[in-house]
Amino acid sequence: MDGAFENFKEQVRSAADIVEVISSYVPLKKRGQNFWGCCPFHGEKTPSFAVNPGKNMFYCFGCHEGGDIFKFIMKIEGCGFMDAMKLLAGRYGIPVPEKQRTAAEIEQEKQRERIYQTNGTAAKFFQACLLKTAYGQSALAYLAGRGITKEIIDSFSIGYAVNSFGALVTSLGKRGYGAQELEAAGLAAKGKSGFYDKFRNRVMIPIKDPKGRIVGFGGRVLDNSTPKYLNTSETAWFNKRRLLFGMDIAYKAIRSSRQAIIVEGYMDAISLHAAGIGNVVASMGTAFAQEQAALLKRMADETVFCYDSDSAGRRASVRAVSIAREAGLKVRIAGVPEGKDPDEFVRHHGKEAFMQVIAAAQEGVDFQIEETILQGDVTNLAGKVDVVSNILPFLLECKSEIEAAEHIRRLAQRLTIDEGLIAEEYRKAAKKGGAKNEPVNVRLPQRKQANAGQQAEELLLAVLLEQPLLAYECLETVGRTGFSTPQLAQIFDKLCELQAKDAFTVDKLNDALEDAAQSALAGIRTRQIPSGDANKLLADYLRQLQRSYWEREYEKHRLLADEYERSSDERFMDELVETQRIKDEIKKLYGNYK
Template identity: 35%
Template sequence: MAIPRDFINDLVARIDIVDLINHRVPLKKAGKNYSACCPFHSEKSPSFTVSRDKQFYHCFGCGAHGNAIDFVMEYDRLDFIDAIEDLAGQLGLEVPRENSPNKRRDDGLSRDLYQLMEEANHFFQHSLRHHADKQQVWQYLERRGLSEDIVTSFGIGFAPPGWDGLLGKYKHHPENQEKLLTAGMLIAKDGGGRYDRFRDRLMFPIRDRRGRVVGFGGRVLGDGTPKYLNSPETPIFHKGNELYGLYELKQAHRDVDTVMVVEGYMDVVALAQFGIDYAVASLGTSTTAEQFQLLLRNSKRVVCCYDGDKAGTEAAWRALETALPLLKPGDNVRFMFLPQGEDPDSLVRQIGKQAFEQRISEASSLEQFLFTRLGENHPNDKGSYAQQAINLIEKIQDSVLQNILLESLSHTLGMNSADDLKKKLGFTTNAKRQQVNAKGLKGRGTPLRLAIALLVQQPHIGYQLVAQPALSQLTLPGITLLNELLALTRQQVFTTAQLLEHFREHSQVTAMKKLAQWDHQVADENVDIEFKKSLVWLNHQYIDLRYQELSLKQTHTKEERIQLQKLIAIMKAKT
């Protein structure tokens, strides 16, 4: 359900974009604005500017621009809703939703599920320390080399044997049993009744980025199957969106340099026991785009760790294909392969922390893995090698990384340069694919363009402005946008950031963002005058147009004759 526009408008008004960005990217005062080296592309000289007046940022190098919400979405790799929630959280606000009985029921259910999952977590932790079988569980943990501190820090628990350990806690609360069924903690019997999903297992709570328990992973203590059992998909748990251990990692490290992605919960915990406390697990799935977004958002370097066999190499290749479209300047994704038959848990016990971290530091770069793998797949077929490489490199959004890979590919293929390769193989660059459609706003110095730019940059000049009915009769490209802006700003005072947020889904929002930082060379004290001059010019366009229409007619109605006389008088006054 949508977030009320009034709330978004108020949120943008209350967040100071200079403070927001300065917390992440140190800014320096530059006249009335602030500047820094752009966080969205590599550069040595600052081209990134932030305006406190407009509550807007713009990079003259790569073109990145927007308001506070855009910055959080881009910098922290959040979607729109998460960015709103993140900013609201900074202000201590709860994000409302548009009124809907169904939505209220859904929100209430989610709150109940979070609460019940936390209760289940406490039950498993209590069982680890008080159940009759606790001694054999602790003996297992000791054999795995896990200390009580590590067990506590990860909230590891124990699901006791039997069919109704957790269920028994709610035997007099059928409504909670129903919700535990929804949360995946209970399973319904075919003939009626329910039983515990997790039995006689070591329990690993899976937390979301807010620290809420959303699911569990259970590892069998003996030789039973399956070895690992995960919570199913539920209203609050989507395993492709979560990473086991990420919340704990963020609690331990404010600024994360490296995150290593491994397969199992035990690998994460065992590595932490040896002081390598920056591993996360992908919950038994191929690393998804959502998980890569989380990884890249929370660290400077991502090391994907895989078995050294064929299955491990294929999993790494799938991860590479997933990561390519997401990479941005400064992102560093590497690939580490283990000796066959080893996993991170077993290997770190054999060679220790120092040698293991040496292997991490020697992990293959994305470029190395990409071209090595392609070479193995196409040892004697340069055509197929080149075509598959091109198909992959075209997915990359970051032009710097794209050009680096193209240079490497051209060298491998014996071509003179990346430009030579582009011409011969028909490579489509991002610049060509991402040309902005600014139709309707052409004409750099036109009064219409100036009127829109001034109104976007200083929306207060439109407040309580008298209606301009003549403008709605014009068919100039861009006039519809100006009329929409005039209608909106006439009603209330906006900042540039609020205005752009209101037009987020508009077809012309990209052009509006460009005009928000366009240097129109009108002094601040002359903005109001120049804006009104532009409106006068546009009104005169209508007058000229209407005069031509009426003067060409053979006969006129009484109203048209009166209008024509007035137009002639205005035309004479203009001269």
């Protein structure tokens, strides 16, 4: 990052009053050093959301979300870091430094803005045709038949393209938009006799980016002719992978509920909004993308996919689960009964019935497993082996060994296969494929002293935040023991990196961390460090880290020994010897163990 950017960021950070900003979104009351309110990121009645102006941070003791003022704006507004900075800069009258742009970049930006203007004017023309002309009566009747009210038409800026080859080109031409501009926007095409309207005799549905700018259109026929939908071709400003239809309307409901319902098409989303279900967006087809998952992660914790119940929709749901889970979202799959799509179901059965479908949605990995079983042949051993092989990639995506173990247990029951055999195949696949967690034993439970161990880790890091020079004294022990979570490990690593450059500040550390680690850092900063000599405290916490490490190792090898013994594996004795060695080590260092 260049100096101008860093200066701008620090200027905004210094000017922004975190209490003033957050209180414009959340009612806060002062109690002690903190200001308290109900968390805007999860539903609660008793305030557990704290804002500390001295440390310039917020932290929720309920959902453990936390960070600085930039993180809050990103979460509450569903925007990226740069947009959060610009929003705060505008609030405090701080000019945004302009990046030096090339002539080509300036021209491209002008073209993009002109496209937005063209699309906006076209949308007004289409809506006028729908609401104010006789031509639009058939389209209005069609929409009314699908439960689409005038209010929903206004919310989504729905319009109608008349059955004419030149109505839009002529009308926008009179308003100063050339035919070539309409062609660039995807609204017109060039034929032998000149330019003509691309959309004719269709209900026109504007597609907007999260800022509400119209980037394209979807046109739906009023009858059974084909193609049913005609969409704007993809361009630099209209990329389906980076858009979710309805996000400009749904983001507040998604942010409030922390849940997004994802459907396939425009009309599914519009019908659900018309029924009073506000946290719905459409992926505009069945190809859910990583960019869309990242967009949702900014404002939601859970996604519920409600694609069509046909084979294509189910296959797409299987793929979507993996993509959403990779982004850190919880995932469930809702199956619409009777093979109906969401639009048809909600129109026939109403909001409450549809919300019951959402409430009964299946956990994502369970859906992947069940769908894979249904597509296979589990009437014989060879078929079961193939099914397990196809399910293993989904198990390897699990975030913890405990989660994978539970799925393996249920899969073994479903296929009437020995659980240990599936677990062994899972370990082989993890080792071969280099799974992120590289699990050794899928039956590993949470250790009894996990809370005490993590508390020591967090207090250790709290001491280092106050005295970062002491980090050097921890390197050897931490290098051997590690931390219990990747977030705490990242905090330690980044702290050491900054300290090595003699550049450590808490703000710089926070800026260097990923989202989850920022929340963990905020939680650490809420801890009260016991009074006493910092070096002695450090030694005590390092000692606890070592003990927790040895106890983890003991549990891992003990459970492996148990599993090998059950399966008559000769490695049983090796693991038994290792558990005794670790037990002796713990006893030597800390006294009697178990």
